[in-house]
Amino acid sequence: MASMRITFPENIVWDFINDCFHVQSRGRDGDGDSKEKIGYGDIARYYKGVYRSSGRMKRAFKEYSSHANKAIDKLVELIDEVEPFTYDEVFKFDNSTFQGLVFGTVDIAEMIDYLGWERVKTEGINVNTKVFDSEGNFQGWENKHNVFETLKVSSEKLSQINRDFYALRCWCTSTDQEHYLYIEDRYKDEPLQAVASTFRVPENIVKYIKEIKRQGDVLICEMKDEYYEEGVKPTGTPKPLDKETYFNLLTCET
Amino acid sequence: MDEKQGTLLEPSTNTHRLDGKVVKEEHYDNPVGTIDLRIEGDGLVTHGEHGTIKTESPNVVKLNQQEYNPLKQRMQAAFD
Numbered sequence: 001m002a003s004m005r006i007t008f009p010e011n012i013v014w015d016f017i018n019d020c021f022h023v024q025s026r027g028r029d030g031d032g033d034s035k036e037k038i039g040y041g042d043i044a045r046y047y048k049g050v051y052r053s054s055g056r057m058k059r060a061f062k063e064y065s066s067h068a069n070k071a072i073d074k075l076v077e078l079i080d081e082v083e084p085f086t087y088d089e090v091f092k093f094d095n096s097t098f099q100g101l102v103f104g105t106v107d108i109a110e111m112i113d114y115l116g117w118e119r120v121k122t123e124g125i126n127v128n129t130k131v132f133d134s135e136g137n138f139q140g141w142e143n144k145h146n147v148f149e150t151l152k153v154s155s156e157k158l159s160q161i162n163r164d165f166y167a168l169r170c171w172c173t174s175t176d177q178e179h180y181l182y183i184e185d186r187y188k189d190e191p192l193q194a195v196a197s198t199f200r201v202p203e204n205i206v207k208y209i210k211e212i213k214r215q216g217d218v219l220i221c222e223m224k225d226e227y228y229e230e231g232v233k234p235t236g237t238p239k240p241l242d243k244e245t246y247f248n249l250l251t252c253e254t
Numbered sequence: 255m256d257e258k259q260g261t262l263l264e265p266s267t268n269t270h271r272l273d274g275k276v277v278k279e280e281h282y283d284n285p286v287g288t289i290d291l292r293i294e295g296d297g298l299v300t301h302g303e304h305g306t307i308k309t310e311s312p313n314v315v316k317l318n319q320q321e322y323n324p325l326k327q328r329m330q331a332a333f334d
Binding site: 056059060099100103104131132133134135136138153160161165166181182183184198199200201202205209210211213214215216217218219220221222223224225227228233234235238252254 | 263264269270280282284285286288290292296298299300301303304305306307308309310311312313314315316317318319320321322323324325326329330331332
């Protein structure tokens with residue numbers, strides 16, 4: 001019997017007929033879904049790691065058809081009762097596809113402290129950022145000093161990763177807020193380039209960018225008039241921004 | 255498309271929303287979640303945990319930050 005599938009956010013597929021879940025597998029792992037079934041409990045714990053609360057999860061699922069209500073209602077009920085996966089649980093998963101998905105949701109700071117790390121390189125940069133109030137009124141420019149550190153994380157306690165890997169610590173000295181991202185090995189000696197590389201822009205539109213504004217993990221590229229006049233479409237291959245382009249164009253970050 | 259008042263920029267994680275007169279919205283199926291927008295007037299980009307951003311140009315391209323997954327050894331969308 002053909003199963004009716006509904007793709008939920010974050011690569012999760014719900015099998016309507018069998019009322020179970022799979023991980024959507026694309027790209028290097030091939031097309032189609034992973035064969036292993038995942039139960040409501042584990043999916044709820046995964047979404048807890050992604051959304052943190054039922055309120056946020058409901059907003060993400062707002063657009064789904066009534067066919068999915070059964071699964072969504074059950075997940076929403078569960079999400080406030082469960083805890084997200086911890087890093088040590090993630091490493092014990094048998095389902096490697098699901099493991100790869102959940103890995104991206106665990107608290108990086110806690111995990112790298114547990115695994116052990118050493119600082120590789122530190123770079124700082126002054127950033128002038130536009131400040132807007134909640135109504136969008138311009139409040140002036142704020143000068144911030146951002147510090148970026150690349151950290152080498154030990155893989156000794158992991159069986160699934162056989163070589164050390166790298167994280168980037170992003171820290172604003174003005175707000176004392178820090179944020180972590182995993183980065184590719186090739187950027188380990190270049191913290192500023194590492195952060196720029198996390199923004200991958202269709203290569204055909206880079207020259208048309210007038211300014212960049214970042215809100216968390218979302219990049220807003222405001223385009224020059226020529227972008228529209230020439231009928232340009234963002235269809236090029238996404239490529240990492242170089243640090244000069246990123247920081248020269250960045251006018252706002254929140 | 256008919257114009258609409260606002261759109262969700264990133265509904266799958268914490269919600270980033272754009273409020274404004276959106277006269278064009280085109281989604282591209284690529285790993286960086288590209289949305290190509292044309293806005294009449296200013297747009298307000300809001301989020302529950304981050305400060306508000308105002309867009310000041312009519313043509314805007316929205317992209318998602320990417321992060322390396324050392325377990326899968328490939329890039330994926332970053333989690334905010």
